[in-house]
Amino acid sequence: MVKIHERKFVSADPEKCAGCQVCEYICSLTKEEAFNPLKSRIRVVRMNQLINLAVTCRLCENPPCVAACPRDALTQSEETGLIMVDEDKCNGCGWCIEACDYGAIMLHPENKVVFVCDLCQEQGEPQCVKWCPEEALDLITSDVLAQKARITAVKKLFQEAMKVAPTT
Numbered sequence: 500m501v502k503i504h505e506r507k508f509v510s511a512d513p514e515k516c517a518g519c520q521v522c523e524y525i526c527s528l529t530k531e532e533a534f535n536p537l538k539s540r541i542r543v544v545r546m547n548q549l550i551n552l553a554v555t556c557r558l559c560e561n562p563p564c565v566a567a568c569p570r571d572a573l574t575q576s577e578e579t580g581l582i583m584v585d586e587d588k589c590n591g592c593g594w595c596i597e598a599c600d601y602g603a604i605m606l607h608p609e610n611k612v613v614f615v616c617d618l619c620q621e622q623g624e625p626q627c628v629k630w631c632p633e634e635a636l637d638l639i640t641s642d643v644l645a646q647k648a649r650i651t652a653v654k655k656l657f658q659e660a661m662k663v664a665p666t667t
Contacts, residue, residue: 508555508616509616553635558581564596567594568594569594573613581618584612584615590612591612
C-alpha cells in the first residue's frame, strides 16, 4: 500500500506552462484514440493571458469525489491511490465533479460517465509528462510539491525584502 505522502501525481509548473494543450491532445489520443481535449484526463486552465496551469487528479487522501458518489461508482485503489470509475454504476450525475477541489474529474462528452486520470497505467508512465514540450509537467509527491512551494515563497520574500532594505 502506497502511503499518501508517497503517491505520485502529475503537477504543472505555471512558470513553464505555455498553455499549448499538447498534454490534453496526447492524453485524449492515448486514452480515446482521438485528438479531442474534451476527452482528456488533464485540463489546461488559463488564469489570464500569461498564466496557464494543467490540472489533473491529486490522489487525495479520503477523496471527496469518492464520498460524494451516491451510486458507489468511484473507488480509490489502496495500492496506488488512483480513482477508479465503475462505468456500469455511474449515471453521470456529477456529484463527484462538484466535490473535487481540483476540477480533475470530467464528464465524458459521449458516454456521459465520469473519467479521471489513471497516470497512464497501461503505458507505464503519464504520456502528458513525456510529451510536454516545455517540461512543465512532472510526476511528484505532495511532499515534493510542498517543498517547491516553500522554496518559491522564500525566494519571493527575499526579493521583496531586498527591495525595501536600506542600502548602505
